[in-house]
Amino acid sequence: MLSVENLRSRYGRIEVLHGVDLQVRSGEIVTVVGANGAGKTTLLRCISGVQPISGGNLVFKGEPLQGMPAHRRVALGLAQSPEGRQIFTSLSVEENLRLGAYLFADARVDTDMAEAFAMFPILREKRNLAAGGLSGGQQQMLAISRALMARPACLLLDEPSMGLAPILVAQIMDVIRNLKTLGVTVLLVEQNAYAALRIADRGYVMETGRVTMQGTAEELIADERIRAAYLGV
Amino acid sequence: MTELLQYLVSGTTVGAAYALVALGFTIIYNASDVVNFAQGEFVMLGGMVTFFAWQAGVPLPLAALLAIVAAAVIGVLLNKLAIERAGAAPVVSLIIITIGASIFLRGGAQLVFDKQLHRFPGFSGDEPMNVGGVTILPQGLWVVAVAVMVFVLLYVFFTRTLTGKAILATANNRVAAKLVGINTDYMMSLSFALSAAIGALAGILMTPISLTSYDLGVPFALKGFAAAMLGGMGVPVGALVGGLLLGLIEALTAGLVSSTYKDAVAFIVILVVLFWMPQGLFGRKSMERV
Numbered sequence: 001m002l003s004v005e006n007l008r009s010r011y012g013r014i015e016v017l018h019g020v021d022l023q024v025r026s027g028e029i030v031t032v033v034g035a036n037g038a039g040k041t042t043l044l045r046c047i048s049g050v051q052p053i054s055g056g057n058l059v060f061k062g063e064p065l066q067g068m069p070a071h072r073r074v075a076l077g078l079a080q081s082p083e084g085r086q087i088f089t090s091l092s093v094e095e096n097l098r099l100g101a102y103l104f105a106d107a108r109v110d111t112d113m114a115e116a117f118a119m120f121p122i123l124r125e126k127r128n129l130a131a132g133g134l135s136g137g138q139q140q141m142l143a144i145s146r147a148l149m150a151r152p153a154c155l156l157l158d159e160p161s162m163g164l165a166p167i168l169v170a171q172i173m174d175v176i177r178n179l180k181t182l183g184v185t186v187l188l189v190e191q192n193a194y195a196a197l198r199i200a201d202r203g204y205v206m207e208t209g210r211v212t213m214q215g216t217a218e219e220l221i222a223d224e225r226i227r228a229a230y231l232g233v
Numbered sequence: 234m235t236e237l238l239q240y241l242v243s244g245t246t247v248g249a250a251y252a253l254v255a256l257g258f259t260i261i262y263n264a265s266d267v268v269n270f271a272q273g274e275f276v277m278l279g280g281m282v283t284f285f286a287w288q289a290g291v292p293l294p295l296a297a298l299l300a301i302v303a304a305a306v307i308g309v310l311l312n313k314l315a316i317e318r319a320g321a322a323p324v325v326s327l328i329i330i331t332i333g334a335s336i337f338l339r340g341g342a343q344l345v346f347d348k349q350l351h352r353f354p355g356f357s358g359d360e361p362m363n364v365g366g367v368t369i370l371p372q373g374l375w376v377v378a379v380a381v382m383v384f385v386l387l388y389v390f391f392t393r394t395l396t397g398k399a400i401l402a403t404a405n406n407r408v409a410a411k412l413v414g415i416n417t418d419y420m421m422s423l424s425f426a427l428s429a430a431i432g433a434l435a436g437i438l439m440t441p442i443s444l445t446s447y448d449l450g451v452p453f454a455l456k457g458f459a460a461a462m463l464g465g466m467g468v469p470v471g472a473l474v475g476g477l478l479l480g481l482i483e484a485l486t487a488g489l490v491s492s493t494y495k496d497a498v499a500f501i502v503i504l505v506v507l508f509w510m511p512q513g514l515f516g517r518k519s520m521e522r523v
């Protein structure tokens with residue numbers, strides 16, 4: 001469904017992705033784990049089209065993504081819940097969700113919003129409040145819900161567990177696992193490698209702009225080096 | 234008493250025009266956090282293009298429409314050729330670009346048109362009406378009515394339509410806006426076009442009352458900016474109230490103190506707002522979790 005080949009990207013003169021290869025097949029949950037600064041967020045930003053690439057190929061559902069503006073990639077079914085909960089702080093919770101479905105104006109927008117509220121009841125309670133006033137965890141829920149409003153075929157999630165209490169991490173991971181049953185393909189970028197690998201089918205390990213290991217989630221969880229470097233056991 | 238009423242009437246008229254200019258500031262500010270100091274040049278273009286088209290034999294309503302479209306096109310060009318090219322430049326740089334654009338447009342108007350004062354007749358004649366000793370120009374009623382109408386339309390646009398909210402989202406977080414599928418370049422162009430058209434409208438409406446010339450943009454930009462600051466930058470209702478208030482204060486100063494100080498009012502308002510209430514009358518308190 002999504003294929004990344006030899007992807008390179010730079011900030012100014014400094015190259016941060018040195019040729020990344022990655023495949024996401026339809027219906028999978030694929031996770032990219034790695035330390036801070038490994039280039040995971042840059043990878044997602046390149047796939048979404050908000051970060052220029054300097055080499056390599058990106059193909060989604062058979063269509064090359066190079067040169068395609070970000071908003072057209074969303075129309076193709078590629079939605080991202082960005083790192084740091086980049087929500088629209090000055091707009092209400094409900095307006096944030098409505099804008100998630102910016103490309104649509106049919107009855108499904110309402111049912112999708114009802115589903116988002118069912119998934120995270122706290123958002124329904126605060127639907128008319130400015131999103132900037134939500135707590136960190138609530139903003140994370142809003143960012144994920146907003147991305148789902150775009151009816152993605154493939155959802156890109158950037159650090160959904162960042163800064164959250166363990167119980168919230170578990171809740172969000174449950175939600176992601178449930179997406180699979182809804183037919184949504186997920187590419188999950190996480191520093192919390194253990195939480196991510198537990199729900200993923202396959203995983204990639206990134207270090208300083210390169211993929212250094214890949215395999216099924218079970219293989220990675222069982223790997224001694226991974227356990228030492230990322231799982232803290 | 235009649236005198237005071239007269240000041241109120243003329244203050245409301247001028248204030249409505251300031252409100253329109255301030256609404257123009259509001260739109261671009263809402264889309265991009267940029268204060269567009271070329272806003273006054275759109276006011277100038279509205280009056281000048283209408284006058285020269287009208288003089289060339291185009292019927293007045295058509296000439297006015299032509300001027301609005303011309304201003305909107307120039308607004309879009311300003312965004313495409315100057316603002317968009319600047320890419321990820323900080324807001325201050327973008328504001329400086331608009332100051333440059335304003336000088337360029339003023340110089341261009343001086344070359345393309347001329348340096349004379351111009352006027353065309355009011356939409357409903359120039360015969361003043363006398364209401365209880367107070368003189369009201371029919372054109373003044375046009376200015377106020379159009380300002381209120383534009384305000385209502387903008388209010389509905391920004392609070393009830395998805396496109397309006399997409400403009401707000403673009404301003405609030407450009408990257409997130411792209412990630413939900415908003416074409417942010419288009420939203421910027423749209424807001425420049427809207428803002429320029431409203432500025433031109435103000436210029437067209439005011440020309441029968443206060444004449445137009447190539448250098449009219451600076452005072453209008455300054456006063457529209459003061460009005461927008463007074464009401465609270467980025468808030469449509471603030472622009473309307475700020476504009477009307479500024480017009481009234483100006484008219485009362487001219488009438489009760491001295492017309493010499495009339496133009497100082499806008500500066501004093503800017504200073505007072507900056508010192509004591511930087512959010513303006515209706516400004517949003519910025520609330521953000523870090």
